[in-house]
Amino acid sequence: MKRIKLVIAYDGTNYSGWQVQPGKTTIEGVVNKALSELLNEEITVIGASRTDAGVHAKGNVAVFDTNSPIPPEKICYAVNRYLPWDIRVLSSMEVPADFHPRKVNSKKTYEYKIMNREIAIPTERLYSYFIYYNMDIKAMQEAAKYLIGEHDFKSFCSVKTQVSETVRTIYSLNVDKYGEMIKITVTGNGFLYNMVRIIAGTLIEVGRGLKTPEDMDKILKGRNRRLAGPTAPAHGLTLVGIEYDMDAFLLE
């Protein structure tokens, strides 16, 4: 039995998110079906990030176990033939049998894209959130600094969460402007439910002048979801990648 780690990219537009749900088309469901068809056995992957409906990925991670004789690094090419074009497995490799993509320490990077111009460009509409207000990038950058480091992010977590521990570490949080596209890029050791979209929604309020950069400190300390801005729409968000601390495993 081998444990195989997949790096998966997808366009979330046509899916009800990652996680299998009865009666809905999900990334996880479609990947399970494709692997099961390819390997002729019942496969159920364990995903790293259960992205919401409409969220995209360039590098989500999932693992599964198989006895297949297909060389692990060839599985990505083989399974792509069973997948629709809006889901691609970018790589596949064998990992230790106890590697669990949600339990091993990792750094996750997300990108939130804002198309900031007077009138939207249609070919960008599915992968960025269109905002026609003038945005103060410097204020957004100032605000972002307050969130870097280890903090209790309770204010930036959906009240629908099932976790009670809301302390997380953000390693970097950048706001950059490329032409008419604003990119919020955040790397952390883990993110609470809707955390990146609430950070984006709050930074957007700062950009519009509805909040000041200094408000971020009060929002963090208040530990109350109502203090932060709205949850920015799913389609602006992309899970860029997940970097695992594989050292512990490689020493075994």
Place this chain on the structure above:
Amino acid sequence: MKRIKLVIAYDGTNYSGWQVQPGKTTIEGVVNKALSELLNEEITVIGASRTDAGVHAKGNVAVFDTNSPIPPEKICYAVNRYLPWDIRVLSSMEVPADFHPRKVNSKKTYEYKIMNREIAIPTERLYSYFIYYNMDIKAMQEAAKYLIGEHDFKSFCSVKTQVSETVRTIYSLNVDKYGEMIKITVTGNGFLYNMVRIIAGTLIEVGRGLKTPEDMDKILKGRNRRLAGPTAPAHGLTLVGIEYDMDAFLLE
């Protein structure tokens, strides 16, 4: 009566091209309907470029005549409320009554995007042509040089064309690589039916080593469609913009 010029952007994915066709959903048809609803009169636009099914635009041009009291430069905002999100009118302005978008001298710029990597990225799939072969960019750049200038482009024109005059001028034709995306950008005084897609298809054959840069000379001189490469798929192509020589009109 005023003549209004629109600059129109669209995602061509869900349309049967620009031109109205019975029983099909086309950009022109949807724009006509939106303008007619907004202005409460029957509007039929004259388009500059009748892009094929699946081709995108960041700056196609169309004109129409109206007696509407809406200030010309406000029409874009108003009509967008009647349009789906995959079509946006980016600007509107009054032009002289005899301005015809296909008859006035212009420079058109098209971009053909090739996603060149081992496995496709799903979020790029609708707007670029995926090629996993190694591509020799320098050879493509060498080949492109042969096409710059005034030439008879009969070899680069679909045999389905209805025009007999096949001499056109290409002002610039660049092949650039940005990460894993190859962009072919071409500006000319006019393009024959499928000309940009056939140029892209031929440059791709050069990139793959199936043709040499020097072959371009023979292809041009042969004046035979069969000598050039295949017509590259529509979804990699975007009409970037059209620049008109408005000086003559402004002097009136």
